[in-house]
Amino acid sequence: MTADPRVLLVDWLGRGGIAQTTEAWAIELAADGAVVDVITRPDRELGAGIVSVHPAALRDGRIAAHRAVVTAAVDQIRELRPSVVVVQNYVLPGLERPVYAAARAVGARMVVVIHDHRLHTLAAGTRVGLRRELRRADAVVAHTRFVAEAVAQWTGRDDVIVVPLPAQVGMLAHEREPAPWLAPEGEAVAGHFGVLQRAYKGGSVVEDLARRRVDGWSFVAMGTGAPAGVSGLHAFPGYASAGALCGAIAASDVVLAPYRFATQSGIVVLGHVLGAVPVATAVGGIPEQIEDGVDGLLVSPEAPIDAWRDALRALRDPETRAAYAKAGEERAERNHTAFTTGIRELVR
DSSP, rough: OSOEEEEEEEEESSSSSHHHHHHHHHHHHHTTOOEEEEEETTTTTTTTSSSSSEOOOOSSHHHHHHHHHHHHHHHHHHHHHSSSSEEOOOOEEHHHHHHHHHHHHTTTEEEESSSOSSSSSSGOOOOTHHHHHHSSSSSSEEEEHHHHHHHHHHHOOOOOOOOOOOOHHHHHSSSOOSSSSSTTTOEEEEEEOOTTTGGGGGGHHHHHHHHOOTTEEEEEEEEEEETTTTEEEEEEESSSOOOHHHHHHHSSEEEEEESSOSSSHHHHHHHHHHHHHEEEEETGGGTTTOOBBBBEEOOTTTHHHHHHHHHHHTOOOOHHHHHHHHHHHHHHHHHHHHHHHHHHHHHH
């Protein structure tokens, strides 16, 4: 790097998997000498760890809060005149347009990271107005080929850059908390983690596994929307902090990811990093994150529940799980190195 670039990262929501990825961008770019500024909503997960942020003004209501982030980003672009502006995904592109205009006005290189080529629910936002900005951006980045190919087809760009999803290095820096359960002696733990009330997360598969039981396995669900009252399922509903979530995954033997649709999965990465073998549906970008039979198991989206039970039976032996976990840790390290190299090249 001939001169330390100034990079402005814009994260619209400041929470969840995208925010964890934004945090990794900030940490790894700063470690390479870049001056990094992060704009996001106030009092969110992003900014509560080792990465400081420029918080937007606190506003009530979704639209007002989103406008506040746009305003904060535009103000910082005009004041700091960064060499690179990185926008992480989108919510309401029509409202976000001033950020792109401000970046162009100061001569900043415009990088757009598309985590989801289509949003999971209507409540999450819209991509109306996004295609124009993607066509004009200096670089468009995706974390899976699945997303990159969809963006290329939609925009006509054939130069979408793919870098792997990183390890959640900021999240992993928090002190881990002990898991809130005690598994019966001799039983392995299969866990379902995250914001679990969302239908695309496939929680019904986990509930069915718990009800029908699998010899030698205990089932846990932890996070917002974890269902209480399901026979055989130990539920821990509510928000899980970074330390609590990492501690719980590290105490699990398997992470279950029975997605109905997914562009990529941070839970798969956390499983690889923390030694829990991912068992996931082979949908979207997930097969790019798991080598079936090596560092995890993939289940067809059309498969019956017995296929999931068979997958857990195949992982019943601790030595088998240890081999998968070692391969997963090595994969996470390779992917994070590729991520770091890729984003640093982007801002040079």
